[in-house]
Amino acid sequence: MSPGRSAILLAAGASTRLGQPKQLVQLEGKSLLRRAAEAATHSGASPVIVVLGEPAEILAQELKGLAVSGIVNEAWQEGMGSSLRCGVEALQRQAPETAAVLLMVCDQPLITALHLKSLWDLYDATGKVVSVRHGDRPGVPAIFPARYIPELARISGDQGARSLLRSLGDAEIELVSLPEAEFDLDAPEDLFRFLEGGKGRCSFS
Numbered sequence: 001m002s003p004g005r006s007a008i009l010l011a012a013g014a015s016t017r018l019g020q021p022k023q024l025v026q027l028e029g030k031s032l033l034r035r036a037a038e039a040a041t042h043s044g045a046s047p048v049i050v051v052l053g054e055p056a057e058i059l060a061q062e063l064k065g066l067a068v069s070g071i072v073n074e075a076w077q078e079g080m081g082s083s084l085r086c087g088v089e090a091l092q093r094q095a096p097e098t099a100a101v102l103l104m105v106c107d108q109p110l111i112t113a114l115h116l117k118s119l120w121d122l123y124d125a126t127g128k129v130v131s132v133r134h135g136d137r138p139g140v141p142a143i144f145p146a147r148y149i150p151e152l153a154r155i156s157g158d159q160g161a162r163s164l165l166r167s168l169g170d171a172e173i174e175l176v177s178l179p180e181a182e183f184d185l186d187a188p189e190d191l192f193r194f195l196e197g198g199k200g201r202c203s204f205s
Contacts, residue, residue, distance in 0.1 A: 004097070004099030004100060004146075005043075005044055005046065005099065006045055006046065006047055006048070006091055006098040006100070006101045006102070007040040007043070007045035007047075007049065007101065007102040007103075007104065008048075008051065008084070008088065008091060008101055008103050008104075009036055009037055009048065009049070009050045009068075009087075009104050009105070009106060010051050010080060010083050010084065010087065010106075010160070011033050011036070011050055011052055011053075011059065011105070012052055012053030012072075012073045012076035012080075012083040012086075021058075021059070022107050023059055023106050023107075024058070024059070027109050031062045032107060033050075033059060033063070033106045034063065036104060036105070036108075036111070037050055037062075037063055037066050037068050037106075038113070039104075039111060039112055039113045039115075040068070040102065040104060041066060041067050041068060042113035042116075043116035043117050043120060044117065044120060045120075046067065047068075047069050047094050047095055048066075048067065048068040048069065049068070049069045049071060049090045049091055049094070050063060050070045051071055051076075051083045051086050051087045052072050052073070052076075053072070053073055053076030053077075053083070054076065069090065071086060071087070071090050073086040073087075079156075079158030079159075080157075080158050080159065081155045081156040081158065081160060082156070084103075084153075084155050085152075085153055085155065085156075088101075088153040089153065091149070092153075098146055098149075099145070099146055100123055100143055100144060100145050100146060101143070101144050101146070101149065101152075102120070102141060102142070102143050103142050103143075103144065103160075103161055104116075104140055104141040104142075105140055105184075107184045108140075108141075108181055109183070109184075110181070110183055111141060111178075111180055111181060115141075115178060115181075118176075119132075119141060119142075119143055119176065120143065122174055122176065123145075123174075127145060128145070128171075128172060128173055128174045129142065129143065129145065129148065129172055129173040129174070130142060130143040130173075130174045130176060131143075131173055131174070131175055131176065132175075132176050132178045133175045133176060133177050133178070137162075137166060138162075138165040138166065138168075138173060139162060139165065139181070140160070140161065140181075141181065142165060144161075148164065152164065
C-alpha cells in the first residue's frame with residue numbers, strides 16, 4: 001500500500017429510477033455496495049470513506065468487517081454534491097495529509113480492484129488528475145491530487161465531480177478508456193441488460 005492514497009465511495013443516492021436502493025442489489029451473492037467498498041480497499045487506498053444515505057442502518061450492515069469508514073450524509077436528498085462535501089470533510093478530518101483521493105460510486109459492477117490499481121499506477125506516473133472516459137467526457141472513477149480537494153469540497157447540486165472534471169485542461173488530466181466503467185445500474189432495464197449479457201447473476205434484495 002502506498003502512503004497518501006485515500007478513497008471516497010459515494011453511496012447515498014435515492015435510486016429513484018430503480019425503485020429500491022441500488023446499493024443492495026446483489027451480484028454473485030454480494031451487494032453492489034460491498035463489492036465497491038472491497039474494490040476500493042483492495043486497490044491500496046486508506047482510509048476508504050463510504051458516504052451513506054437512507055436506509056443508513058441497513059447499508060452499514062453491508063460494510064461489516066471491511067476496513068472502511070462509513071459516514072451518513074443527513075442531507076443526501078440535496079444531491080451528489082452534498083455527499084461529496086460530506087466525504088471530503090470526513091477525509092480532511094481523518095487524513096489531512098493525504099496525497100490523492102479516489103472518487104468512485106457503487107453502481108459500476110464491472111469495476112474491480114485491478115482497474116482501480118491501474119488508475120493509481122497512472123496517477124503515480126503523471127501526478128495528474130486521472131479520470132475514466134465516458135464517451136467523450138471524463139467521469140468516475142477518478143483520482144484527484146490533494147490540490148483539488150478544496151474544489152471538491154465546494155461542489156453543490158447533483159453534478160458530483162463532473163463539473164470539475166470537465167473544467168480541466170489537457171495538461172491537468174489523464175483520460176483513460178475503460179469499457180467496464182461504461183456500464184452502470186440505474187434502472188430495471190439496466191439489470192435485465194446485464195443479465196442478458198451473461199455478466200453474472202443479479203437479484204434484488
